[in-house]
Amino acid sequence: MSDEPRDDGFDDLLDAIADGEGFYVECANGHGSLPPRLSCPQCGSQELSEEPLPDSGEVATYTIVTVPTPQFDEDAPYVTAVVDFGPVSITGQVQGVDPEDVETGQVVGIDVGESVTRDERLIVFEPR
Amino acid sequence: MSDPRVAGVGLTHFGKHPERTGRAMFAEAGLAALDDAGIDPDDVEALFYGNFMGELAEHQGHQAPLMAEAVGLDVPATRYESACASSGAAIRDAVFRLRNGEADVVLVGGSERMTNIGTAAATDALSIAADDLYEVRAGMTFPGAYALMARAYFEAYGGSKEDLAEIAVKNHEHALPNEYAQMQQAITVEDALDAPIIADPLGLYDSCPITDGATAAVLVSEDYAADHDLDTSVAITGTGQGGDKMALHDRQYFARTPATKDAADEAYDDAGIGPDAVDFLEVHDCFTIAEVLALEGLGLYEPGEAIGAAGRGETTHEGALPVNLSGGLKAKGHPVGATGVAQLISLTKLLEGRHPRAEAVEGASTALAHNAGGTVASATVHVLQEVVE
Ligand SMILES: [Zn+2]
Numbered sequence: 123m124s125d126e127p128r129d130d131g132f133d134d135l136l137d138a139i140a141d142g143e144g145f146y147v148e149c150a151n152g153h154g155s156l157p158p159r160l161s162c163p164q165c166g167s168q169e170l171s172e173e174p175l176p177d178s179g180e181v182a183t184y185t186i187v188t189v190p191t192p193q194f195d196e197d198a199p200y201v202t203a204v205v206d207f208g209p210v211s212i213t214g215q216v217q218g219v220d221p222e223d224v225e226t227g228q229v230v231g232i233d234v235g236e237s238v239t240r241d242e243r244l245i246v247f248e249p250r
Numbered sequence: 251m252s253d254p255r256v257a258g259v260g261l262t263h264f265g266k267h268p269e270r271t272g273r274a275m276f277a278e279a280g281l282a283a284l285d286d287a288g289i290d291p292d293d294v295e296a297l298f299y300g301n302f303m304g305e306l307a308e309h310q311g312h313q314a315p316l317m318a319e320a321v322g323l324d325v326p327a328t329r330y331e332s333a334c335a336s337s338g339a340a341i342r343d344a345v346f347r348l349r350n351g352e353a354d355v356v357l358v359g360g361s362e363r364m365t366n367i368g369t370a371a372a373t374d375a376l377s378i379a380a381d382d383l384y385e386v387r388a389g390m391t392f393p394g395a396y397a398l399m400a401r402a403y404f405e406a407y408g409g410s411k412e413d414l415a416e417i418a419v420k421n422h423e424h425a426l427p428n429e430y431a432q433m434q435q436a437i438t439v440e441d442a443l444d445a446p447i448i449a450d451p452l453g454l455y456d457s458c459p460i461t462d463g464a465t466a467a468v469l470v471s472e473d474y475a476a477d478h479d480l481d482t483s484v485a486i487t488g489t490g491q492g493g494d495k496m497a498l499h500d501r502q503y504f505a506r507t508p509a510t511k512d513a514a515d516e517a518y519d520d521a522g523i524g525p526d527a528v529d530f531l532e533v534h535d536c537f538t539i540a541e542v543l544a545l546e547g548l549g550l551y552e553p554g555e556a557i558g559a560a561g562r563g564e565t566t567h568e569g570a571l572p573v574n575l576s577g578g579l580k581a582k583g584h585p586v587g588a589t590g591v592a593q594l595i596s597l598t599k600l601l602e603g604r605h606p607r608a609e610a611v612e613g614a615s616t617a618l619a620h621n622a623g624g625t626v627a628s629a630t631v632h633v634l635q636e637v638v639e
Contacts, residue, residue, distance in 0.1 A: 185397035
């Protein structure tokens, strides 16, 4: 991992989430998006700022993946979810709970974890 | 404005053919299309070619010139890559080229070799149609993405795994007489419900198979068809394309596909028809839920209504609006970059009365093809109509 070049924006966000200082990109018209951005994907505004990511979000939809890609071979089964944080929604894995107990509307926090298969960083959610 | 004609079509058997190279499959499909058209191959002016995962499956980029060569054509050739909508996008540009008078005869098609790399690598290759940083690195698979949409649909509108199973049963039944189809076997709702889960709530029978295959069609201008007295009765009268945010989490809706709606609205307007004029169609059912989302996006059903269409018999070969008479991606198979043209081929044969399911659409004149890429961040729609000279 350390030999790999970083991915501008994405790795910065993961570093920030790991430090408990997650953020999102907000445009002048209040649209949220994830970095790296030079313009707002909703309206094209180039007046962007980094704003603190809300502390928790709600599971909007989820699935239990039983047939993974090779990168997650030993992680399966795992829960992939889209979590709504208000200004932005983020995709990650729900951990720290039995997959069968995940439900939409569940309140979760965000963190950075590692995959079992390849020790690669990923965004994880845990019930609050 | 003149409407391009479908002069000839050709395809390979869709299925598990790991030893077949992309170039060999496309040669077979392309030569069959030229033969079917009965035109002088020297008249072909360009190749519009769809392919998605050639780099990963065959270590082969820059495929278009290779494919022109394989068919024996010395013409400029361009590859289109819009994930599963690759050859739908190729058709659209071919139509524009013919309409604007820059060409009179073009070959459009696609080829995809997939099974040679095995299921795990193919699952990985298909996943790259999603956002690598924010979806794939979180473990999103292609079935997983559609599972997220399926759950969102169930929660918004209702519906069940049984409803989805009815769609799989229908498309398998449709493929029974299709000699080109990967799955020529009937299944029951119980078979589908008992199958292993891939990404809850989607099971093995909710998913299209991994498929090798190639497709091609010769499209000509209306003038060329008249001047050469070609026996063509099918015209492409409408084309449309829509786009959406790449990642599902950046979309306003998880249970609707606005890119499909935008593509359809444009294609209907282009053809001068409304949804009510559509007699039958081929939609992009990479997963059973995708057929539901497509029918609603195309304006043929209200949101929340298409989930029960197959179970109610409305979209079967005996129904009022037959959907995926070829078997769809689900049973016919889904050689990704070849699929858009495969839909065009099925509709052409159905309109011309030379498809094994043609009886289901006797007297019909208007058909629609819907091809979608990724989780419908790309969509193309084409209207095909029988022309009476
Ligand atoms: Zn904005």
